[in-house]
Amino acid sequence: MNHVAYCIDKNYLQHFSASLTSLLINYSKPSDDLCVHIVTSDSDEAFESVIVHFRNTYRATFIVHNIPPAYLIQLENAPVKTEKIQHVTIVSYFRLFLGDILPAEIDKVVYLDSDTIILSSIHDLIDTDLGTAVIAGVPDLHESDCIAHAGTKRYINTGALLLDLSQWRTRDCTNRCLHYINSPDNRIRYLDQCTINIALENEITIIEDIWNNQIHMGKTQVAITDDRILHFVTPNKPWHAWYDHPFAKYYWRYLECTPFKDTPPVKPSNLPQAWSLARQLYNQKKYAESVAIYDDITSKFYQQSINRINNISE
Known part of the structure; x- marks a missing residue:
């Protein structure tokens, strides 16, 4: 049997x-x-x-693992909000415990973030030979900058991973990661990602980019080539109304097959988001909608500014 793992909280239930x-x-x-x-x-x-819903719809096996409180205690000192990361939670670190949480007879697992969309069969990734490595992953989109910060020879994105759990356990990878997290001189900027890349630097092998094509609004790619997994990185996501990338359609296509199929996109809550949506509508020649979106958000922020000034003067 092939095994895949997700780590989620209620905030990402729809996207999962x-x-x-x-x-x-x-x-x-x-x-x-x-x-x-x-x-x-x-x-x-x-x-x-x-x-x-999933158990009633698909023949796959679904096993829920509630994270033990003892594991959360071990993460009490783990950085969550950093200068670079503000949109994730402590759940980001849960993948570090897969070797302990999953049954001992499971020796290999694919880990996936909930902001991924899979476009082909995952069994090809599961069948990948890791050689002597414990972890297989794709270089991060900003690998050069991350290497400069982390001081490593390579730097993978941890949103889609193949893990040799047998070797993970043998080489005590969980405790090595926890030791690094609790080290006063850790260089954690991207949470679990920095932890894995630094603490387990010599346990990593690189696989093809098709297994983790990291998508963001500034990345121009208009057609799927041989991509197997799309990973929507950065705080802007395809479920946001202002998200402007042609691959967002894949998220909505699969969401249509879930209990969340009628959920609308998240509306802008600040000026940059409103501007991005207004510009997107303008490019689609929806001029009236474009103006209305920007006027609505600017008027709200104007009123908030007036209220703050009045509160200060009082």
């Missing part, structure tokens, strides 16, 4: 659903050959409802 749906629809082997592990700290009624 889109990603998981894309994984299941594109899996070319018999679906009962696939086991999906969901590690979470938010196993509430809404979460359970989504899991029931």
